[in-house]
Amino acid sequence: MIEVLTPVEQKHHLPALPYPHAALEPYIDARTMQLHHGEHHARYVAELNGALAPFPDLRSKSALWLLLNLRKLPAEIRVAVHASAGGHVNHGLLWQAMSPTGGGVPLGPLGDAIARDFGSFNQFKARFDEAGAGLRGSGWVWLARALEKGGGLEVLTTQGHDHPLMHGRFPLLVNDLWEHAYYLKHENRRSEYLAGWWPVVNWPEAARRYERSEHSTDEKSPRFPWTKQPF
Numbered sequence: 001m002i003e004v005l006t007p008v009e010q011k012h013h014l015p016a017l018p019y020p021h022a023a024l025e026p027y028i029d030a031r032t033m034q035l036h037h038g039e040h041h042a043r044y045v046a047e048l049n050g051a052l053a054p055f056p057d058l059r060s061k062s063a064l065w066l067l068l069n070l071r072k073l074p075a076e077i078r079v080a081v082h083a084s085a086g087g088h089v090n091h092g093l094l095w096q097a098m099s100p101t102g103g104g105v106p107l108g109p110l111g112d113a114i115a116r117d118f119g120s121f122n123q124f125k126a127r128f129d130e131a132g133a134g135l136r137g138s139g140w141v142w143l144a145r146a147l148e149k150g151g152g153l154e155v156l157t158t159q160g161h162d163h164p165l166m167h168g169r170f171p172l173l174v175n176d177l178w179e180h181a182y183y184l185k186h187e188n189r190r191s192e193y194l195a196g197w198w199p200v201v202n203w204p205e206a207a208r209r210y211e212r213s214e215h216s217t218d219e220k221s222p223r224f225p226w227t228k229q230p231f
């Protein structure tokens with residue numbers, strides 16, 4: 001028998017966008033935001049709830065916990081949870097990574113760390129754009145920090161909906177490399193989309209995440225980063 005969950009019983013929910021669909025114009029067009037948030041992200045949430053429906057014990061787990069503990073899940077839902085929990089978590093971070101009042105340069109400790117680890121802010125941007133353009137297929141490009149104490153910053157890409165914490169990195173900033181993120185406005189020109197994205201980057205949010213990453217070394221600590229995730 002297929003169990004049907006009412007909305008109240010569903011563990012995972014589509015987070016509201018922190019700004020209107022058109023707020024990132026002209027850099028990200030409103031129609032792309034409508035489809036990206038209201039259709040694509042919503043579908044990942046629905047798929048995650050659907051996959052978990054026959055397993056009540058798993059409904060108490062956060063999407064990030066599920067993503068980081070795939071081997072503990074029943075084999076028949078592992079693939080579905082990998083894709084849907086990853087899509088949910090990563091898109092949640094993406095909406096926060098952008099802002100209508102974004103752009104500029106990162107200041108404070110994050111700005112210092114970028115200058116230290118990449119040489120300069122412009123060299124970091126070039127690395128990020130190059131990595132994003134170079135990923136084959138669908139995925140994500142990240143500014144992330146190694147989890148070990150004093151971990152340095154890195155630009156990395158992940159395939160599909162993989163998340164940096166699956167690879168020992170704490171995410172600070174993210175952009176979406178799936179075609180649904182840019183095809184309406186930029187068609188197949190991913191590099192153009194990446195180069196035009198910087199004016200909406202929410203550097204204060206990235207700086208907050210950098211400060212939070214200072215507490216990322218002890219998995220038993222209540223301040224370990226994924227305990228703070230809203231998903």
Ligand SMILES: [Fe+2]
Pocket residue numbers: 036040091176178180181
């Ligand atoms: Fe996306």
